[in-house]
Amino acid sequence: MSVDQIPIGKFSFMTRLSRKALRLYDRKGLLVPEIKDSFTGYRYYTVSQIEQGMKIKTFTFLGFSLEEISMLLDAESKEDPEFIETCFRKRLDEVRLKVEQLQKIEGILQGACKHSGKVTEIFKMSVTEPVIKEIPELRVLSKREKGDFVATIGKLIGEICACVSSPENQRNRVKTTGPIMFICHDEEYKETGADIEIALPVSGRVLVEDPKMEIKTLLAMRAVSVVYRGPYPGVELAYNRIFSYTEENNLETILPSRELYFNDPAEVPEEELMTEVQIPIKEKKNSSVV
The missing domain is CATH 1.20.5 (Single alpha-helices involved in coiled-coils or other helix-helix interfaces)
Known part of the structure; x- marks a missing residue:
């Protein structure tokens, strides 16, 4: 055996890569032994492959997948620093x-x-105690459409705010009179095809150019309310708290529910976001056994 022929065990010791990892890298084409004994079938690495093994070990430590490591090694061989920098960033x-x-x-x-x-x-720690509120009717600027849950809410909020802040409406002294809200018309959670309405309480003479946007009045309602503090993906804690409360107090929840957003995720950390969830309620009818 040539001095440059390194068996897998010794190569494993030299690179601190396990035999299992080396066999995987061989199958994936990341680090294929350069020499194969035609008689025994044994495979041997060479000294020049030690550096390649160390690169793979480093990329793995940094959290890159094997597919990404393969692309990084290929980019290095092609002298493509821009691609490598993009991957690192x-x-x-x-x-x-x-x-x-x-x-x-x-x-x-x-x-x-x-x-x-x-x-x-x-x-x-994240949810206040439920309270029952008598919520008065609200004059709002509203737009409703179906779409992907997160994307559509963000899009409609942007359009509503842009309408209020337009030069014409600012000249008309249009003002917001409450937090922007998401009104959910679905009976179940839908990430796509959700029936979403965004509404913003306003005062003044509002000029609306978008045919799908309207000034309307939200009816007064009696609702259970909790305030949730934290990232939006955790707001289900508020719903769970409300549903537990209504079940314990013989109350029935009805649609649509509302989420009121008190601050802007672009201005405060996620853990400081404040969302009030309001779900309309009515007394459950007592059923009698005949």
């Missing part, structure tokens, strides 16, 4: 997002530890 953004998420989890767990580790306290 994308991975950096992913890591920063993960760090933010872990910091939020850390904060929640620290708060939970102060409450003797009780799981129920974790949820109570």
